[in-house]
Amino acid sequence: ILNVEQSPQSLHVQEGDSTNFTCSFPSSNFYALHWYRWETAKSPEALFVMTLNGDEKKKGRISATLNTKEGYSYLYIKGSQPEDSATYLCASHWMDSSYKLIFGSGTRLLVRP
């Protein structure tokens, strides 16, 4: 069973706080790890796609790291703003079924002004 797990399930922070979330996935036959941002009443939009162990990607105040050997990825948000409030999803696929994209249940972030 290919299970992608995210923690925490939800997070409330104050504006200006930095925060991070975790995504865990089976490391055997790993192929790629995706992060998506999903605002209420909209569709998920991609933040990052990472494939290499030790990979680190950054977009503005948001960054992500990847450890394929131990099967986890962190998403960091520096200086959270109210507009960062959204659900953050990670998804993975593996070499033996490389098109099958499996999502975690998401981390819901609320940033209070």
Add this chain to the structure above:
Amino acid sequence: NAGVTQTPKFQVLKTGQSMTLQCAQDMNHNSMYWYRQDPGMGLRLIYYSASEGTTDKGEVPNGYNVSRLNKREFSLRLESAAPSQTSVYFCASRGPGQTPNTEAFFGQGTRLTVV
């Protein structure tokens, strides 16, 4: 660019009725997906299609069928709707090509209620 287009946006069905959710993409993507979204459960994969002419089961395929009509279109059919199929359905596509580092693009979702 339209991206990924789903129809309809909203639908109410009676238990036992059938319907087809339509999805089309104009990005020349090879892979297409159908997910359902339920509270607290993220996106669960129903079926996917790696390329035109192929379809495979995902995590929760029971009660659904799919058709990859051509490269652009991937439809999801509920033959006999049940209240447990009340959900928001998302279609997505990835590509072009077969490389791993391509992101998925999502449609705007179909909110289905089965009464």
